[in-house]
Structure formats: structure tokens, C-alpha cells
Amino acid sequence: xxxxxxxxxxxxxxxxxxxxxxxxxxxxxxxxxxxxxxxxxxxxxxxxxxxxxxxxxxxxxxxxxxxxxxxxxxxxxxxxxxxxxxxxxxxxxxxxxxxxxxxxxxxxxxxxxxxxxxxxxxxxxxxxxxxxxxxxxxxxxxxxxxxxxx
Numbered sequence: 001x002x003x004x005x006x007x008x009x010x011x012x013x014x015x016x017x018x019x020x021x022x023x024x025x026x027x028x029x030x031x032x033x034x035x036x037x038x039x040x041x042x043x044x045x046x047x048x049x050x051x052x053x054x055x056x057x058x059x060x061x062x063x064x065x066x067x068x069x070x071x072x073x074x075x076x077x078x079x080x081x082x083x084x085x086x087x088x089x090x091x092x093x094x095x096x097x098x099x100x101x102x103x104x105x106x107x108x109x110x111x112x113x114x115x116x117x118x119x120x121x122x123x124x125x126x127x128x129x130x131x132x133x134x135x136x137x138x139x140x141x142x143x144x145x146x147x148x149x150x
């Protein structure tokens with residue numbers, strides 16, 4: 001990310017995405033995307049780091065500290081949480097956030113926000129060690145393929 005950019009670009013996009021006001025369609029895929037396309041704040045190197053999910057490596061520190069799990073819903077920023085509808089908030093209240101999750105391996109950035117929340121709630125409802133192992137096993141392929149990553 002560039003250091004001289006305003007975070008309000010992301011805040012406004014996220015609020016509109018959560019509210020369903022952005023169709024989130026990316027040119028060739030015509031499917032919804034969670035991240036801003038052609039984000040002016042992201043450098044070329046940053047784009048590569050995002051595409052390859054290398055930006056997730058520092059999250060392992062949060063796992064070691066006990067703030068996060070390996071598998072679970074993505075943590076939300078304060079302004080994202082404030083934009084959530086009441087039922088959306090269950091995704092972060094019912095289970096500890098994680099580095100990877102059902103959304104990341106089944107939907108990734110191609111999923112509408114409400115569907116992402118539904119996948120997170122499904123994960124919380126049907127959680128098992130085997131589900132975590134399956135998600136952890138599918139994560140490298142999702143990262144390598146880069147399908148839906150931006």
C-alpha cells in the first residue's frame with residue numbers, strides 16, 4: 001500500500017458492499033468481488049503480495065498470541081462491524097476469527113457479502129476438527145490457483 005492514501009476509499013467501498021449497493025462485478029468474471037478492483041492505494045509489489053496471499057503471513061503472530069485461529073471467519077475492522085446488519089454480527093461473535101475459512105476456499109472474493117456471512121455462519125454451525133482439516137487442506141490450492149484473489 002502507498003503510505004499517502006486515505007483509508008476512507010476502503011471504508012466507503014466496504015460500507016457500500018455490505019449494504020449491497022455495489023454490484024462488485026469485475027470485468028471478465030462478472031461476479032461480485034470483496035476487494036476494490038484497481039485500488040489506487042496498492043502498489044505493483046503489493047498487488048503481487050495480495051494475489052499470492054503472502055499478506056496473510058503476519059496473521060500467524062495473531063494465532064500464536066491466541067487472538068485468532070487458523071480457521072474461522074475473517075476478522076472485521078471497526079468501521080466494517082458498524083456497517084453490519086444485526087444478523088451479520090453473528091459471524092464475528094459466534095466463533096474466533098481465522099486466517100482461512102470456508103469463505104476463502106469456497107467463495108473467496110467472488111462472493112456477495114451476505115453469502116460470505118452465510119458461509120461463516122454455516123462454518124460456526126457445523127464446526128468440527130474434520131472440517132478445519134478439510135479447509136486447511138484446500139487452502140494451499142485456493143492460494144496457488146489464485147481464483148477470486150485480488
